[in-house]
Amino acid sequence: MRSIFHEDSKALITLPPRNDTETEIFSEWDFPGGTLTFEGQEFIFPEGFHAEASAQWLESESLLLAGIYVSAVIEAECARCLKAVSLEISGKLMYLYCSQNPEAIDDDEYMPVEVEHFGRVLDVMPQIEESIYTLIPTKILCREDCKGLCPNCGADLNEGECSCRNESIDPRLEALRNFRAD
């Protein structure tokens, strides 16, 4: 399956006229399914993902406020037992696109994005991508108290204790034991 983000991924919004700070424009997209590798883990987006963007000039020609909303169903392996887990992610992030002095923006509510100069259209794909990375949980678990796999025999400990359970030694304790013997 193809990566959900690639070179020709684009999400173009047509900006309101430069002197119009009243109009808020709205665009939405449905991107096709694919995969995403993030921090060494593979995520599958079986139905792709949905993105929405709204945008409005705060100051004509220099400051554009945009809300980026993304939602998707993602599939990944449980970090402990490797079972396939399916979950929904969704959320909205606020961005402030700025063509002048973005350092001057000191606001925790918005993420500043420097734009060399604004054209008639703006590609918000980098921010959609960033939003997805922000929303993916750092640790996927099939359930909060997943017991994981036995490090010796690989048995799924959610389904009961395995026979080697009592013999197993925590590798950290073993290292400590060896250290003391020296």
Ligand SMILES: [Zn+2]
């Ligand atoms: Zn699990």
Ligand SMILES: [Zn+2]
């Ligand atoms: Zn075992």
